[in-house]
Amino acid sequence: MNVPAHMPDIRTLVPHSGQMVMLDRALSADTDMLCAEVRVHPGSVLADETGVGAWVGIEYMAQAIAAHAGWLALQRGGEVKVGFLLGSRKYEAKVSQFALGEVLHVHVHRVLQAENGLGAFECRIDIAGGMAAAATATVTVFQPANVNQFLKDGNVG
Template sequence: MSMPDIRQLVPHSGQMVLLDRALHADADHLCAEVRIHPASMLAGADGVGSWVGIEYMAQAIAAHAGWLALQRGEEVKVGFLLGSRKYEAKVPNFALGSVLQVHVRRVLQSENGLGAFECRIDIVDGLANAAAATVTVFQPDNVNQFLKDGNVG
């Protein structure tokens, strides 16, 4: 199945879209790709610091939520990264020229929009599990109401 352009799946715009493309998705999984190059957001002489991996994971989760919304004929909505548990990176940076695959798997989703995903980043033709974490997210039904008064429903 052909995947939509990543910009249709995430509620980010411009340079804030850090993922290059979604490779595949299903009800509980998504795999996205990131190519590290000198013009990559947050790139330095040694590449992109591995600490940025948490944002790659969060955007892949957002892309999964966006893909699911499009499957239901709904609009892509904003969500929030609540935190991560045990983010571990085996490399200090993602080197220039490397290609990453960001895998997210939904392990928990509640009716009120709270979710948890097991995530990992593989370096293509390099290190599998270069980074991993459990990431918790929240996607309220009405983001404007939530931001105004903190109501979930």
């Protein structure tokens, strides 16, 4: 993996703002992969007194995919654009929740990228210093060339 010397702030890579940015930082990236970090703490979105449900992992994966798209766009001198989570196959979690205090590493690897903006990623979440592959999924996403036109009339071109 080609690891950049310095990764940009995660907030510059995703088209989210405020508390909806659920990732803490991007650790590494290359043309097909990105690894992001999440620290589960009491102020985490969707956290209760013990942690966040493992089902939140799908959003961590989706945001890591968005960060990858944003990183690639910035590498080309472009802008970060909105994309859509279409679905996931076989989201499996070995834990029922990610506990307060845990540090998660969210790995996304692009396995398909079509010209029309459709993409598929193999994703996994490791608990740092703990369980590898605590959650896994194949996630399908779509990033239209013109999001406003797509939202207006469904035109993907």
